[in-house]
Every structure is written in structure tokens, then in C-alpha cells.
Amino acid sequence: MGTTKAEGNGQSVGVEKLIEAVRGGRADEVPALLEGLGAAERRTVLVALKSLRTEVRGWEQKRPREAAEVRRALYVAGAGCHPGASAAATWLGGRDLVPWRSEGSDLALRVCVGQGPEWMAEVAGRLAARPSVAEHSYELIRGLVERSGCAVPATDGYVLGWAWEFRAGSRWWRSFEGPELLERLREDAQTPVLALHALSMAESPDALTWTVTEAPHAHWPTAVAALVGEGLLDRAEVLDTALSRLLRGGRPRDLRFPLETLRLVEPTSAEFRERIPDLVGMTADTPSPIAGYAQEVLAELAEEGALSTAMLAEMTSAVLFRTEKKLVRAQLTLVGKVLAREPGAAAELLPAVAEVFGNEDTDLQGRALKLVGRHLSAVDDSVRRELAAQAGLLSPAHRQTAVALFGEDLEEETGFPYEEILPPVPEAQPVAPPASTVEELVEDLLAKGVSDDPVRFERALDGLVRHAHRDREALTRAVREAFTTKSWQEPYHFTYDSHGVHAVLAGLLGLLDPAWIEDRRAREPESAACFHEALTGIRDARLWEATALIGTDALPLLLASPTVSTGGIDPLVLVERLRAYRDAGVEPAPADLAQALLRVLRTGPDAGRAERDASALGTAAGQRLGAWLRADEPPAATVRFLERQEDRSLERWSVVQRMVVELADRAVVREEFPPAFRWLGGTLETAPRRCYHWVSGGEHWAPMLPADREVLAACFLPSLARSFDSSREATDPLIGIAEAEGRVGRAVAVALALALGSGDADDRLRAVDALLVLASRGDLDARQVGEELEWLVAEGSVKPNRLADAARTAAATGAYATVWAVLGAALPGLLSDGKPVRGLGEVLAVAADCVERCGAQGELPGLPELPGLDGVASGKGSSQLVVQAKRLRDALCR
Structure with a gap:
């Protein structure tokens, strides 16, 4: 059925009603209103939706609830108006539109259903490929997958959403009656694909890391092990995936799910024998619980005679290189048992044991030395010499035992006197001059973390002051163009913190009340203040002073800008800065001068000359610097x-x-x-x-x-x-x-x-x-x-x-x-x-x-x-x- 044109504007009534519903935040009405629109009309609506989306971004501070409702309607309407799958996925994955935990996904799915299987499959794949989007769009993606018949998207984001849905839909926080998680996993057709992917994820979803004591009937490893027993999950795939994930290592929290699953599946000795290289690899770099588990399994295989000497030697080298004493002791015990049973393996195993000779723990060194001594007779001369060379790493406490064991094969101690090794004396690095152009300065100001790095902070602050003095108008224009973020351009932003150079930028742009600035500039710490408040107060006083004076003749440059990376100022450089102030007929700003005095280096070779030159300037500031350099009672x-x-x-x-x-x-x-x-x-x-x-x-x-x-x-x-x-x-x-x-x-x-x-x-x-x-x-x-x-x-x-x-x-x-x-x-x-x-x-x-x-x-x-x-x-x-x-x-x- 066609739609009539609204008088005078060329738009159909259907288009106007849809735009009106979206602007009113009535998302529930959108699917029905879309049904009567053709392709041309949907393109017309799309133009209005994009304009409204831009407008809504400015509502967040004053109309947050209304903005949320309109965004929900925009999310649904945009899904139905984009003819191309790529554009539709981009709209549905917009950071400002993605709903929290799939809220409103049912409405979006209704308008997507008529687009065809291929379109829905492509949108699902594109959304699933974006982790944060997939997690919060799980229901929409799942609906598109089920209706299009495409493959289940095994991505981290989709699995996060899947795991959340199981958590949100379960009764784990109310009672522990009934194996609900297992039943739901058993009934879900996507479980075989997603459970395997969950096992392989670098960061496990929160729900999968709960212990059995926290939620016994929402314990994922127990449920997965049960599904393996029922044949719903392929046993070999689960074992390979879990071992592969453990082999990659990571945070213990993220390894809990695959480790517990592996324990509960209870692999047989034959299954472990097929995966010995993975187990040996796990003993090398993985966290202690994982390495300990692999060590236990390999020890059992060794007792069965299923672990070759070569693999045991490789495992021993890996474990004995670790710092955990418990693992090292256990490995030495294992090697001792194997050598007692197979003396012929000494030539391969003892060189690995000798790795412990360099261990920081002398008790472990002694254990390893005893083990080597017990089986030294079973090796030839070449291996004996190799072991004797390693014995040079032993603590002097074991020297006598080593000499008795290796005799002339042990290298004699050199007679060189002990020499202490200390790092070279660090030299303070000179601080680069401030940016020479406004463009360079703006780049410095925009750099991430500029206020957190003292050297970069001081350099940017000095450049800001110097360029504002030269041409305040040009700098102001450049700052307005460069800084699009408005959050710091409101006075309330500085109520509790100066926020580094942002305070000075706000002063440059004239955004703050001068009386308000003066109040902060004149603050003194309370007598009971903590020291770090007082130290921060010094920095803030300098910033508020610069905020008040920036761009005026009263602040042509900063006296307190450091000349070396430690924060120190060369005394001769400070004298030259004071001379520039004198020649310009300007009195130094109080906080800037005070910080400069605290930073000037008073004990260097130039301090005496600087004291004389400062006193000769004939200014009050010069006299203060000279007296400060002469003082024999510095702060203490x-x-x-x-x-x-x-x-x-x-x-x-x-x-x-x-x-x-x-x-x-x-x-x-x-x-x-x-x-x-x-x-x-x-x-x-x-x-x-x-x-x-x-x-x-x-x-x-x-x-x-x-x-x-x-x-x-x-x-x-x-x-x-x-x-x-x-x-x-x-x-x-x-x-x-x-x-x-x-x-x-x-x-x-x-x-x-x-x-x-x-x-x-x-x-x-x-x-x-x-x-x-x-x-x-x-x-x-x-x-x-x-x-x-x-x-x-x-x-x-x-x-x-x-x-x-x-x-x-x-x-x-x-x-x-x-x-x-x-x-x-x-x-x-x-x-x-x-x-x-x-x-x-x-x-x-x-x-x-x-x-x-x-x-x-x-x-x-x-x-x-x-x-x-x-x-x-x-x-x-x-x-x-x-x-x-x-x-x-x-x-x-x-």
C-alpha cells in the first residue's frame, strides 16, 4: 500500500511518523512504522536519523534519560533503514548506540528479519568480530545466526555475551537446587562450539572462573566435564584445547577454567602419553599451579616408564630453571628416583641437574650436588668435565665438597681480589628547550600523559607561558581548534584538582573567574595537612599563578623551569632568567620565584659565581637568589x-x-x-x-x-x-x-x-x-x-x-x-x-x-x-x- 505525501514538504506521512516516533524515543513503535516504507523512503529517514544522532550526543549532560530513549529508537530504526549489511553493522555497532546487555535487541531483530539470510549472516559476522559490541549485542547476533542458518560465530565477544546470558538467566544467587547450568548447556545447540572457544580464551569470562565453593551448581568445569562424559562435547577436542590454553600461560584467574576442566575430565594415562610435549612445555613458563600440575602428571608417567629420558631431561632443564623451590625440590626427587632405576640415564640427566649449581638457594645447590655425586661414576670423562665446569657456579660453602668430588677436573679458584660492581653514577640529563612554534607546542600539550611526566610537564608549561606572552591571540586560536573535549572547559572541573596544564589552558581561554583563581592561588596548607597535600599544593599554587598571569606582561617566561631531568636548575641559568626579568622591568611572580629557589643547585661548581652575579643584578629577586645560595641553613x-x-x-x-x-x-x-x-x-x-x-x-x-x-x-x-x-x-x-x-x-x-x-x-x-x-x-x-x-x-x-x-x-x-x-x-x-x-x-x-x-x-x-x-x-x-x-x-x- 502506498503512503500519502504530507502537504508542503514532500515527505510521506509514514516517514514523518517514523521520525516523530524516533525523536520521541518510542522505540516500540518503530518496527510497525518501518513496515510500510519503501527503499526510497527509508533512505530519506536515514538522513534524518544521522542528523538526530549527532544532535543527541549533546544531550548527555542536561537530558540523559531522554537521550537514552532516543538512542534506543535510533538503534532500531537505523537497523531497518540501511540496505547494505556493512553499513547496517556499522550502525548497530556504534559505541553511542550499542545497548547494555542486549536491551532492545528484540526490536532490532524484528526489523532485520526481512532483509534475507545472506544479509543477516554478514551483519552477525561483522558484529561478532568486534569484542565489546558482540558482548552487548549477543541476543541480536544469536537471533540473526539462528534465522540465517549461518555458522555459530566463535569469537571472544560473542562467548562473553553467551556466558553472561547463562548467568543472568540462572538462579545461582537464589538457591543451589537443581543442576540448572548443565541442563541449559545440554539444551543449547551452540554449546559444542562456544564451550570449546571459551576454553581457549585468553581472558576467561567471569562466570567461568567461579570456584565450586562459590556456586556449586553454576560451576562450568563440572558442567563441561559432564557433557564430555555424555559425548555432547568431543573428548579429544576438549583435552587438546584445554592443554593448549594452559601452555600459553597467563593470569592464574584466566587459567582456572581450563585447568579445572582438565582435572575433572580425568584424562587417562594413554591420553596423556599422546600429549607429553605439551605437558613438558607447561613446566617451563606457566604459572606455578599449572607447572605443578604438569609436573605431577609427568612424574606419574615417568614411574610407569612412559617418559623417555630425552623428554625427562628437557623437562628437568625447564623446571630447574624456575625460581619456585617446591618445584625444584620435587624435580630433583623425581630425577633421583629415575636414576636409581635407570643408572644409564645419568649422562643425559646429570647435566640438567647441574643447572641448580647456579641457583640462589644454597640448600638446593647442596641437594643437586649430592645427587650428582651419587651417580657421577656412571658418566664418562667428557660429562664429568662438563659437570665440573658447572660446579664453578656453586656457592663457596659447597667448594670443599665439590673439590672432593671432582678433584683436578674442578677449576682452581683465581687469586684475583674481590671487586664490587656498582652501576655507573647517573648523570642528570639536560632538559630540551620549550617548543619553538605554536604548532609544536600544541602537539606537546595534546600528547598523552603530558601532565604525568615531570620533564614533559615543565617543558610544556614553560612553552605555554612563553608563546602566550608573544602572541596570546594566536595561541588561543590554536588551542580552541586543537582541544575539542569540553569537559575541562567548565569551572566545576577544577573544584578539587588543577588537572595539570588544563588549568592554565582554561585561564588562557578566559573560562575562569579571576577572583576564584586568586582564592586558590593564595591558599596555604592547614597546619594538620599531610605532606603530600602540601607538596601538591606547591604545584597547584604555581599552576594557579600561571593561570592568572598567562598572556600578560607579568609572566614572560618561567623562572622555575628545570634545566636538568632531576628538576634542578643551573644557578647561572637562573641568574640569566632574572636578568631578562630585570631588563623587561618585570617583577617575578612569587610562586614561580619560590619554586626556582627550591630547585636551584646550591652545591655545584658554579654556585659561587652565580651568587656574585645574582647579587650584582641590583634587583630584589637577585638579592634573594644570592642570599639563598649563601645560606648555610637550607630547609631541613x-x-x-x-x-x-x-x-x-x-x-x-x-x-x-x-x-x-x-x-x-x-x-x-x-x-x-x-x-x-x-x-x-x-x-x-x-x-x-x-x-x-x-x-x-x-x-x-x-x-x-x-x-x-x-x-x-x-x-x-x-x-x-x-x-x-x-x-x-x-x-x-x-x-x-x-x-x-x-x-x-x-x-x-x-x-x-x-x-x-x-x-x-x-x-x-x-x-x-x-x-x-x-x-x-x-x-x-x-x-x-x-x-x-x-x-x-x-x-x-x-x-x-x-x-x-x-x-x-x-x-x-x-x-x-x-x-x-x-x-x-x-x-x-x-x-x-x-x-x-x-x-x-x-x-x-x-x-x-x-x-x-x-x-x-x-x-x-x-x-x-x-x-x-x-x-x-x-x-x-x-x-x-x-x-x-x-x-x-x-x-x-x-
Whole structure:
């Protein structure tokens, strides 16, 4: 039936009604209204839909509910108006139109059904190929697949939607009555394809990772194993897919589904024999639970005689290269059993066992050496020499045993004296000048993470100020064209944060009230503020000052822009900048000058000349710089700790609650610096301080005080002590502290001690880097760090196993003497107590290794008195504590 034209506009009544329904957000009416339209009319509607879609994007802030309803109607109408499958899939996969979890898919499916099987199959395939789209369009894709008869799309996104539908449609959260998941999987015709794909996914859907204790009747591995038993899923395909996924490795969470499925399917010995190479591969790189499972299976095959010597040797080399002691011990036991049964396999297996000679654990070295000694007679001279060469990797503690075993085949020890290996002294890199053109500057400002990188941030900020002073109009025009995002161009965006250079950009564009800016510019931290709030306040004060003055004659350039990567400023460069201000007849901005004074390097070879040149400028700012370079009382800080509280019924009396950081009284800072800086002169309270909000902006702290390392460390300590047991990236400022200038005192020592015991391995690595950098610069007070570690370990604030891991990592770089100097200072108090702390054996093992290596030629540095060592070493039993204490005592005696 044809449609009549609306008077005066050339559009049919049907077209107008459809557009009106879409604009009104009445998606339910769309399928019926589409039925009466021809191809030409649908093209007409499509033009209006595209225009409306663009319009709706601007409704989000003020009309969110109306926008959502209109988008739903657009989603359905667009599906019915696109004649081509590619265009239709693009419309249905639009990020602004895709519904949440298939909401409205039934309506879209109704308008797609009349397009033909090939069209529906192509749309389904295109949508399924886009992960985020497929997950939320599952019902639509499934409907298109079922109606077109095309193959089931085995994609990650489609499986995510499939798994979600099973979860949303089940009763797992209400009761555990009835095997609902198994029944639904059994009835679903797509299960054979999708279950196999789910097993192979790099990231398993959430529902598939639940344990049997969380949801016994929604446990996917149990259901899949049952379907394998019923023959609905091919057993060989399930085994191959699960093993292949485990072989690829990944997060333990994502491997739980294939591992549990494999366990529940219970492969036979014959099935495992066909897949031995995969199992051997799993022992090499996969997470411990996976490698342990493969090791158990292969051990059973070895006992049955089904594992060839070549495969066992390959497996042994893979496992013994791993760091998990449990796996290494189990493998040595397995090899010992095989060699007891098949002595002829020694020539192939013992070289693999010798890999353990270089293991960091001396106990494992001893086990491997005993195993080699037990079967050494079964190998020829060439293998014997190979093993003797590997024995050179053994700890000195096993040297005597190795000599007795290999005799003249063992290489003699060289007489070279021990040489400490430390990293080269890091040199601060010069900071590139700011962008020379507006186009270059805009590229810098648009770069991702510019506000998070201190060097890039300062360079962009200086360029922004300089170009705004030269031609504010041109820069404003370029910024308006480049920054299309509007979120930061509203005043409320800066209520709680300056958001880096965005605050200055907003000032450039004139978007903020000058009185509002001045209020933030003049803020001073409260006396009870935490240190990282105060440090962030310095950065914000500079930003709000630049926001207020940008593009005016009052701010031609930034005095505080660093000249080197640590945040420091060459004093002669700062003098030249002040001369430029003098010649222009401009007084420096207070916050900019204050930050420049904190950054100027006061101890370099040019400091004296810069002091004279600054004083000769004849300006107040020059006089301040000269006095600052002459001052013998720079900002300073001290750290002390209150006694531990005895009443444990109260809140945990942790390190951070007992820490007292005091900033020295500095009148020049309190009287001459702007409000945001005065706390550095001693205005903050000295009571224990703890903050209860998210710590951010830590990457900017070190460049704020590059000449006052001890003050920086003192400000950093409360945040480190609060988060070192749980938060990652808590030690980010440590390298900046190590590379900074100035005095090294207790604050730096405590920061290092706490960081060496951090809960996160990456944090401990940063602590090791900082330790070695300080040592290479000659700034490390190893005794002080050790003494801080002594009481932190004794009271449980630093766990011995974490300290041992960090110390072992540092020692492995060749810094055995440095590590021993630290541990040697920490051990006296830990050993003299009648009951050593649990886990101290690991620390003693590292200490013994250091002494054996750096003291072998009688040049052991800093040999301390360890009065409690004899008592521990004389203890009975074979615990690691006693064994390693004996080893350390013997090493010290030698």
C-alpha cells in the first residue's frame, strides 16, 4: 500500500511518523512504522536519523534519560533503514548506540528479519568480530545466526555475551537446587562450539572462573566435564584445547577454567602419553599451579616408564630453571628416583641437574650436588668435565665438597681480589628547550600523559607561558581548534584538582573567574595537612599563578623551569632568567620565584659565581637568589618514632602512627615565600600524621626539592609507611630522592629500609635501584639503613622474606659488599634476642652468600660483631635458620 505525501514538504506521512516516533524515543513503535516504507523512503529517514544522532550526543549532560530513549529508537530504526549489511553493522555497532546487555535487541531483530539470510549472516559476522559490541549485542547476533542458518560465530565477544546470558538467566544467587547450568548447556545447540572457544580464551569470562565453593551448581568445569562424559562435547577436542590454553600461560584467574576442566575430565594415562610435549612445555613458563600440575602428571608417567629420558631431561632443564623451590625440590626427587632405576640415564640427566649449581638457594645447590655425586661414576670423562665446569657456579660453602668430588677436573679458584660492581653514577640529563612554534607546542600539550611526566610537564608549561606572552591571540586560536573535549572547559572541573596544564589552558581561554583563581592561588596548607597535600599544593599554587598571569606582561617566561631531568636548575641559568626579568622591568611572580629557589643547585661548581652575579643584578629577586645560595641553613627535616603502644585492643599502632616528622624552623621561608610554600619553614604540626585519601601526583614530588634530598624523603615517608604493605607504585619517588642533591640522613635511611620491605615486587626493585644509585654516588650510609632495618624487622613492620628478596636482588648485580654492609648492621640486634624473628633464615642466607663472595680474599668490609650468631648456629635441627647461621659463622671465620 502506498503512503500519502504530507502537504508542503514532500515527505510521506509514514516517514514523518517514523521520525516523530524516533525523536520521541518510542522505540516500540518503530518496527510497525518501518513496515510500510519503501527503499526510497527509508533512505530519506536515514538522513534524518544521522542528523538526530549527532544532535543527541549533546544531550548527555542536561537530558540523559531522554537521550537514552532516543538512542534506543535510533538503534532500531537505523537497523531497518540501511540496505547494505556493512553499513547496517556499522550502525548497530556504534559505541553511542550499542545497548547494555542486549536491551532492545528484540526490536532490532524484528526489523532485520526481512532483509534475507545472506544479509543477516554478514551483519552477525561483522558484529561478532568486534569484542565489546558482540558482548552487548549477543541476543541480536544469536537471533540473526539462528534465522540465517549461518555458522555459530566463535569469537571472544560473542562467548562473553553467551556466558553472561547463562548467568543472568540462572538462579545461582537464589538457591543451589537443581543442576540448572548443565541442563541449559545440554539444551543449547551452540554449546559444542562456544564451550570449546571459551576454553581457549585468553581472558576467561567471569562466570567461568567461579570456584565450586562459590556456586556449586553454576560451576562450568563440572558442567563441561559432564557433557564430555555424555559425548555432547568431543573428548579429544576438549583435552587438546584445554592443554593448549594452559601452555600459553597467563593470569592464574584466566587459567582456572581450563585447568579445572582438565582435572575433572580425568584424562587417562594413554591420553596423556599422546600429549607429553605439551605437558613438558607447561613446566617451563606457566604459572606455578599449572607447572605443578604438569609436573605431577609427568612424574606419574615417568614411574610407569612412559617418559623417555630425552623428554625427562628437557623437562628437568625447564623446571630447574624456575625460581619456585617446591618445584625444584620435587624435580630433583623425581630425577633421583629415575636414576636409581635407570643408572644409564645419568649422562643425559646429570647435566640438567647441574643447572641448580647456579641457583640462589644454597640448600638446593647442596641437594643437586649430592645427587650428582651419587651417580657421577656412571658418566664418562667428557660429562664429568662438563659437570665440573658447572660446579664453578656453586656457592663457596659447597667448594670443599665439590673439590672432593671432582678433584683436578674442578677449576682452581683465581687469586684475583674481590671487586664490587656498582652501576655507573647517573648523570642528570639536560632538559630540551620549550617548543619553538605554536604548532609544536600544541602537539606537546595534546600528547598523552603530558601532565604525568615531570620533564614533559615543565617543558610544556614553560612553552605555554612563553608563546602566550608573544602572541596570546594566536595561541588561543590554536588551542580552541586543537582541544575539542569540553569537559575541562567548565569551572566545576577544577573544584578539587588543577588537572595539570588544563588549568592554565582554561585561564588562557578566559573560562575562569579571576577572583576564584586568586582564592586558590593564595591558599596555604592547614597546619594538620599531610605532606603530600602540601607538596601538591606547591604545584597547584604555581599552576594557579600561571593561570592568572598567562598572556600578560607579568609572566614572560618561567623562572622555575628545570634545566636538568632531576628538576634542578643551573644557578647561572637562573641568574640569566632574572636578568631578562630585570631588563623587561618585570617583577617575578612569587610562586614561580619560590619554586626556582627550591630547585636551584646550591652545591655545584658554579654556585659561587652565580651568587656574585645574582647579587650584582641590583634587583630584589637577585638579592634573594644570592642570599639563598649563601645560606648555610637550607630547609631541613628530622624523623623520630614514638614508643610502640602496649594496649593492642586499640587501633593497630603501626609505623606511620608512631612516625613524627619535624621540619626545621626557617624564618626566610616562613616570611619571604608565598603561602603554599611556608610549611617548608616549619609551620606544619609535628604530631603523627595519617592521610585518608588517595595519594596522587607523586611523580612531581622529587623535582620540587631536587637540592634537599633529606626534606624530600621526610615528606615522602608517611605515604610510604602507610602504603608499603599493600599499594603498588608506593616507592615511585625513591629514584628521584637517590638522584637528588643535599644531605643524607635518617629520613633517607628509613625510606630505603621501608621500601626494601615493600609488599610489591616492583616497589622492592625500585628500592634496590635507589640503594645502588646512592652507593655508586658514595652517598649511602649502609650502617644507618641497617640499623633502621634492625628495629623494623624486629617489630614486624618489615617482613624478613621481603627484605631477603630485595637484598638477594641487589647482591646479584655484583654489589655483595654493599649488601653485606647493610645486613651486617641489621643482624646484631636480630640475633642477640633469645628468639629470632620468623623467616630470619632467608636473610642469613643472603648475608652468608655476600660474605662468602666478597670476603673470600680476606677483604670483607665492615665486619661487625655478631654476638648472637654462635648461639643460633649451635642450635639443634636442620631448620633454615640454624643451617644458614652455621654457614654465615663459617664464612666469617674463613
